[in-house]
Amino acid sequence: MCQVFGVSRSGYYNWVQHEPSDRKQSDERLKLEIKVAHIRTRETYGTRR
DSSP: OHHHHTOOHHHHHHHHHSOOOHHHHHHHHHHHHHHHHHHHTTTOOSOOO
């Protein structure tokens, strides 16, 4: 698989083991909060027409 994508095996395993960045973690928390808010509002958005 590494050969298909043109990356070394060591580079792939280094990437797999790295910690997510602060920005990535923040984005994931925000995504979860948005999903919870969407469910809490009965999956609607905006105002009624």
